Amino acid sequence: MSQSTNTALDEASADTEIRPPVLSISEVAKQYRTTEGTVQAIDHVSLSLEPGDFVALHGPSGCGKSTLLLMAGALLSPDSGTIAISGENPYALGAEARAAFRANRVGFVFQQFHLIPFLDVLDNVLVGELAGTLPHGEFRERARELLDRFQLGHRLHHVPSKLSIGEQQRVALARAFLRSPSLILADEPTGNLDAENAAIILEHLGDFAASGEGAVLMVTHDDRAKAVAGRSVEMRGGRLV
């Protein structure tokens, strides 16, 4: 075999290299104990998200969507089953290591935005620096780029209360993207938005997934969101249907 043929094969092999799923949920179950008894919030659910996937998770209220999202985000350990993000099980890590893992691998977007009211837009995006896995100042340029991309370049030093609802959600989105995570978990990200702002958010989430950098798992009731997502999964009574 000639030298040139070998090189061509190597390149082909690199292109087809098997990467682990961004998110792998396997037979995961979770129960909550309440005063009224035990509630099976998640009942042996399996789900896999490959890079580039944009999955909409929908279902009635209380069906376990948010619980599944928190478990997928390394925030809530399952009673049984396994969860892996980019091939690594975060629940095998200690609390501090898991926090660092979240900081580097997962981005969160919530319906309530959860912006910090006393920090301006730029600081709200940069708050991820407090996770401390990289030197301070590393993300400043990236934060500005993201905010410019989300049409918030003129609002850098405004506090959340001075922003519109749509702008606030875009700030939250920029915060989620700051550390270039492989997985974006969005819990009803358009729930409080008008159609125009919802479309902007969905567009950005779609762009992220389409770039192949990672995957998006989005809990939503919004039909527009389901339409934008590449895959839609329904959940009922703690099971995927």
Place this chain on the structure above:
Amino acid sequence: MTLARLILREIRHRKTNFALSVLGAVIAVAVVLATLGSLRAYDRQTEAVVDQMEEATKSEMAKLEDEIRKSMKGLGFNLFIFPAGQDMGEVYSEGFASKTMPEAYVTKLAESGVVTVNHLLPSLTKKLEWPEQKRTVILIGVRGEVPIAFRKPKAPIIDPVAPGELVLGYELHRSLGLEKGDPVTFMGKNFKVSDTYEARGSKDDITLWMNLGECQAMLGMQEKINAIQALECNCATVDRLGEIRTELMEILPDTQIIETQSTALARAEARNQASATAKAQIEAKKEQRALLRAEREKLAGWLLPVVALVSMIWIGLLAFINVRERLPEIGILRAIGVKGRTILGAFLGRAILAGLVGGIIGAVIAEFVRLPSMDSGLIIETGEWIAAISAAPVLAALAAWLPSLAAAQRDPAEVLRYD
């Protein structure tokens, strides 16, 4: 984004909570420093009062002592040292001793470092006939006072009589018509009258004083004396004479001592009594102020811990409220990977800053506190300033520890799930 920036932005946002935390520290530090400062100011005031009383007493005593010294000097010597074998009956009837002792005794006494007597005057006294005038006189040979070793020289009670001179008592110079400067012959020897005394109403009025050396030569009693007169010290002891005798007997064993002039001694006693009374008053004042001081200290003993505890509870409650208000913030920070210890640092840092600011303000306030019972301001030592300003942030951190720990350990999933 840094932790310090997060803390400062949050403080700016929740000014009231922070200001109330600072107030807690201000009150604690101001009360602690004011209490310590007032105790010290009270001590200084006590010292000043006692010093003033002592100074006044000292000055009064000095005046009284001077008066007594003068009066005692005015009354003359009040101690007589006679040879041991001298019949005191004879002394009382004749007015002088017939027995003699070496003149060297006075030197021995002066060089001994004796403390119970002053003003040593050796004399040789004899009653005899003044042949030229055909009359009986008392002749006293004196050499002036012998200075006591190791003592500051004192003004003499009696001036010495120079050789070739005589001093005459009142009756003598009056009846003989002699005046100062007149020539006179005594026992065949010529003298000049160097001084004449006013009437004293005693045997002094028929006395003739002469230089001791000349007197000894004239009487054929070289190096002899028959008395040493002295002025006893004004010592505040009950058995003064006993002490004098004990001391002198050790130095001059073959002598005897008698005391006269009780008027002067009575005055000295009065002075000693006055001194004792003044000292007792000072002691009473000290005791009274010590009692008041103890009461104040007792008050401080429970006030300070109570104030510190209440301030800590206050700061802890405010920290708890702060944590409650910031639960969503804690949730999102933990979700995005901020570690528990960073959250802990954010809350403790805030408490430490509140303590530090409160400590400094409290210390400044304490500096300007004036209590109505105090003449001056509080007296606070540098170490106390530093300790108070350093302790305030530490106590504030301790107070905020539990709420901060609760914040750091808060499960983010729980916060986000129920939000």
